[in-house]
Amino acid sequence: MIDTGGQPSKLRKEEWLRENPIYQNTVACEKRFNPDFSLSQLHFHEFLEISIIAEGSGIHRIWNRVLTCRKGDVYVLNAGVPHEYFVKDGEEKLVIRNILFDVEDWFTGDLALPDSPRFCYGIFDEDILSAYVSLKGRSMETVERIYQAIEKETAEKEPEWMEAVKAQLILLLIAIRRHLEESSTDSSVTPRDRMVVSTAMRLVREQYFDKELTLESIADSLYLSKSYLSKLFCRVTGEHFSEYLRSVRLQQACRLLRDTQLTNEQIVYGCGLKDVPSFYQLFKAKLSMTPNRYRTETRKTIQNKEGKGEPNMSILTDISENLQRGKAKVVKELVQQAVDEGIPVEQILSEGLLDGMGIIGEKFKNNEVYVPEVLVAARAMNMGAQVLKPLMAEAGVKATGKVCIGTVQGDLHDIGKNLVKMMMEGKGLEVVDLGTDVAPETYVQTAIEQGCQVICCSALLTTTMGVMEEVVKKAEEAGIRDKVKIMVGGAPVTEEYCRKIGADRYTPDAASAADAAVELCAAC
Known part of the structure; x- marks a missing residue:
C-alpha cells in the first residue's frame, strides 16, 4: 500500500508505538529537490529507521549532506538524524519502504547500546548515527x-508474532551489515558532534513555544559554552542556531495558521515569538506574504484537494497538545471551533480532551511531569469540557463509568483527592465529589442513589484509616457489596491494608487510580 502522507507526527508515533512496537509504510515521494530546503523541515524522529529505495531515483539529504539515491540503496538512520527524500528534476517517482522501531523494544545489552561496537549488530561501524549500502540482485x-x-507478521499478529518479527529484524540487520560498503558520515565532524547537535535540535522542537528558549539556555542544559555550541551547530548542519530556531517557530506558526482559527496574537504566544509586528516582518521576509494571506490561500488549496466543507481533523491534535501545556483559554476556543466545524462531540472528547489528559496521566505516572503540570492541564480540560457538556446529552454521549470520591470522616485533606478526581475525569469517568470529612453512610447512600459503580x-x-473499613462494612450491610467496587488510597494506605479490610483496589498514585477506576467500571 502506497501513501503520500509521510511519517506520522511525533505525538502520534509515541501513541501507536505503545501498542505496535514496529511501524512500516511505503511512501511515494513527491517533493522536488530544493537546495534552500530548511533544516527545520527535515524529518526528525526518535526511532531507528531503515529506508529501502524500492523504485526510481532521487535525492536524500541527511543533515546538510546531499546524496544521490536509487533503487537498491538502503539507509539505516539512528534516532535523532534529520533527513528527507526528494524527487530529482526529470524523474517521475521515488518509492521508499520504511521500517521504524525503538531499538530498546527489541534488543538488550550491547545490541541496544549506541556506544557499543555491537549496537544493532555493528550496522553503524564507526558512525553511530547513519549507515548506507547499495544492493543488487x-x-x-x-x-x-x-x-x-x-x-x-505485524498485520496478522499470530501467536509469538513479536518473536518472529525480532528474528526477521536480526536477519535484516545482519544482511545489511554484510554488504556495508561505506558509512554516510562526514569526516569533518564526529558522530559525537552530531549527537550533541541532534540533542540541541530535539530540545528546540520540544520547547519552541518557550519565549525564553535561546542558544545560551540550551548550551547550559548540555553543559557547553554558548560559543562552542554555536560553532558546532553551524559546522554540523550548515545553518546558524538562531536561523534554525526561527525556522522551527515559523513552521509551527504556519501549521497553526493552516489548521486552527487562533488569532495572530495567540500564535505569537504559542510559538514563543517576540511580538506581532516582528512576527509579520519575519513571515513576509520568509514567505513573501502576510500571515492572513497565507491562511486564506492554504485553506483554499486544502478545500480544492479535499472538497469544501470537510472538517479539519488536525484541530483535535491541537486541542490535545494545548491541553498538555495547560493553555485553558486556547483549549476552550479550539473545542468551540471543532464544534463549529461539525466534528462529532464524542470525537472531540476522546481524540482531543481525553487524549491530551491521558498523555499527561502517563507522564505523571512516569515522573516526567509533576502536580502543578497536572493541575493546569486538568483546568484546561475542564474549560474544554464546559463547551461540550450541553451537547453531550443531546448527542447521547455517555461517561465510561460513574464513581463517588471523598476524603474519609475526620480528615480534611483534599489535594490528593482532587488530583485523583481530575485524573478520573480525564479518563472520561463521571465523578461525584463528596468533599472531605465524609461519613461511611454517605459513601454508600451516594453510591445507591447516584448509581455509582465505584x-x-x-x-x-493514619488515625482516619479505620473509616475505610467501616465503608466496606456499610456497603455489605446495605447489600451492594457485590455491585459496587471500593478503592482506597492516601499516604498511609498500603496494598496489605487494602486486602485486610476487604477493599477491592489500592493504588499508589492518582494516574494509577484513574486507570484502576476505568477497569473496575468496565467490569461492573
Whole structure:
C-alpha cells in the first residue's frame, strides 16, 4: 500500500508505538529537490529507521549532506538524524519502504547500546548515527523478502508474532551489515558532534513555544559554552542556531495558521515569538506574504484537494497538545471551533480532551511531569469540557463509568483527592465529589442513589484509616457489596491494608487510580 502522507507526527508515533512496537509504510515521494530546503523541515524522529529505495531515483539529504539515491540503496538512520527524500528534476517517482522501531523494544545489552561496537549488530561501524549500502540482485531480493515477512507478521499478529518479527529484524540487520560498503558520515565532524547537535535540535522542537528558549539556555542544559555550541551547530548542519530556531517557530506558526482559527496574537504566544509586528516582518521576509494571506490561500488549496466543507481533523491534535501545556483559554476556543466545524462531540472528547489528559496521566505516572503540570492541564480540560457538556446529552454521549470520591470522616485533606478526581475525569469517568470529612453512610447512600459503580476513599492521616473499613462494612450491610467496587488510597494506605479490610483496589498514585477506576467500571 502506497501513501503520500509521510511519517506520522511525533505525538502520534509515541501513541501507536505503545501498542505496535514496529511501524512500516511505503511512501511515494513527491517533493522536488530544493537546495534552500530548511533544516527545520527535515524529518526528525526518535526511532531507528531503515529506508529501502524500492523504485526510481532521487535525492536524500541527511543533515546538510546531499546524496544521490536509487533503487537498491538502503539507509539505516539512528534516532535523532534529520533527513528527507526528494524527487530529482526529470524523474517521475521515488518509492521508499520504511521500517521504524525503538531499538530498546527489541534488543538488550550491547545490541541496544549506541556506544557499543555491537549496537544493532555493528550496522553503524564507526558512525553511530547513519549507515548506507547499495544492493543488487539476490541481496535486494533478500531484503525485500524480509520486509514482506515483517509486514505479514505485524498485520496478522499470530501467536509469538513479536518473536518472529525480532528474528526477521536480526536477519535484516545482519544482511545489511554484510554488504556495508561505506558509512554516510562526514569526516569533518564526529558522530559525537552530531549527537550533541541532534540533542540541541530535539530540545528546540520540544520547547519552541518557550519565549525564553535561546542558544545560551540550551548550551547550559548540555553543559557547553554558548560559543562552542554555536560553532558546532553551524559546522554540523550548515545553518546558524538562531536561523534554525526561527525556522522551527515559523513552521509551527504556519501549521497553526493552516489548521486552527487562533488569532495572530495567540500564535505569537504559542510559538514563543517576540511580538506581532516582528512576527509579520519575519513571515513576509520568509514567505513573501502576510500571515492572513497565507491562511486564506492554504485553506483554499486544502478545500480544492479535499472538497469544501470537510472538517479539519488536525484541530483535535491541537486541542490535545494545548491541553498538555495547560493553555485553558486556547483549549476552550479550539473545542468551540471543532464544534463549529461539525466534528462529532464524542470525537472531540476522546481524540482531543481525553487524549491530551491521558498523555499527561502517563507522564505523571512516569515522573516526567509533576502536580502543578497536572493541575493546569486538568483546568484546561475542564474549560474544554464546559463547551461540550450541553451537547453531550443531546448527542447521547455517555461517561465510561460513574464513581463517588471523598476524603474519609475526620480528615480534611483534599489535594490528593482532587488530583485523583481530575485524573478520573480525564479518563472520561463521571465523578461525584463528596468533599472531605465524609461519613461511611454517605459513601454508600451516594453510591445507591447516584448509581455509582465505584466508591473511592482517601485518607491522609493514619488515625482516619479505620473509616475505610467501616465503608466496606456499610456497603455489605446495605447489600451492594457485590455491585459496587471500593478503592482506597492516601499516604498511609498500603496494598496489605487494602486486602485486610476487604477493599477491592489500592493504588499508589492518582494516574494509577484513574486507570484502576476505568477497569473496575468496565467490569461492573
